[in-house]
Amino acid sequence: MHGVTRNSLIPRELRQQIRTGAIQGQTSGMAPGFVQANLAILPKDWADDFLAFCHVNPKSCPVIGMTQPGDPFLPLLGEEIDLRSDLPGYYVWENGVRVQETTDVSSLWRDDLVGFAIGCSFSFEHALMDAGIRLRHIEEGRNVAIFRSNIPCAPAGRFQGPMVVSMRSMTPADAIRAIQICTRFPNVHGAPVHFGDPAAIGIADLNKPDYGDVVEIRPGEVPVFWACGVTPQAVLQTSKPPFCITHAPGSMLITDLRISEISLF
Incomplete structure (x- = not known):
């Protein structure tokens, strides 16, 4: 990229680099101060049920944008x-089974598909770092650690399943500060759902994430868990829509929306 760092690029420029394949992989730490989004794309006859599921599970699935059937564009977000x-x-x-991983789904697009952009916790990471909270996965260039929990989502229509959570390790004092900061941002998952004992939410081994990367927890630190926009991927494995497209975990849509625009205070 000829000496231009990713963090110096505005979201539109990052999307252009992603579109050409110049940027691949996870997007944590990119576009500081801007909102990132998870993605779920479903046929129209499943979209109403999915929207209802998001409405009753706003912690894990806060919808920040939705397309009309067949429209792949989200001009309000960027x-x-x-x-x-x-x-x-x-x-x-297909039918709840992952059949392909790709960097472009243009050839798969159909006139009946509806896209949902769901707020992502990567969005508030810059606010945490501004407060002096260190995020090891960003420092090490890793994806965040992501786990299926035993916390049930509220069912809606044909959708039901467990909440998926992302984990960041920090000191207890930083965990309290993170709760205070993230409460301001409910549209990108808000405050954590749990911190401390992972077994209390059904996680047996922090060194075996279901998605993402292993992130070390050092002496004096505790794991802090946020609801995660990978939740729809766990839910669709149970609900089995005939066709669905999602983001690969950690590979987000970088929007033009500033995190300050969605802050409660």
């Missing part, structure tokens, strides 16, 4: 956003 090509990685699902 200039020329194209859901078919502007994420670094996509998963393709």
Whole structure:
């Protein structure tokens, strides 16, 4: 990229780099101060049920944008956003089974597909770091650690399943501060759902994440868990829609929306 760092690029420029394949992989730490989003794309006849599921599970699935059937664009979230090509990685699902991983879904697009952008916790990471809270996965260039929990989502229509959570390790004092900071941002998962004993939410081994990367927890630190926008991927494995496209975990849509625009205070 000829000496230009990713953090110096504005979201539109990052999306252009992603679209051409110049940027691949996870997007944590990119576009500080801007909102990132998870993605779920479903046929129209499943979209109403999925929207209802998001409405009753706003912690894990806060919808920040939705397309009309067949429309891959989200102009309210960013200039020329194209859901078919502007994420670094996509998963393709059939009947609840992942059948493909790709960097572009243009060839799979259909006139009946509805796209949902769901707020992502990567969005508030810059606010945590501004407060002096260190985030080891960003320092090490890793994806966040992500786990299926035993916390049940509220069922709606044909959708039901467990909440998925992302984990960041920090000192207890920083965990309290993180709760205070993230409460301001409910549209990107808000405050953590749990911190401390992972077994209390059904996680047996922090060194075996279901998605993402292993992130070390050092002496004096505790694991802090946020509701995660990978939740729909766990839910669709149970609900088995005939066709679905999601983001690959950690590979987000970078929007033009500033995190300050969605802060409660």
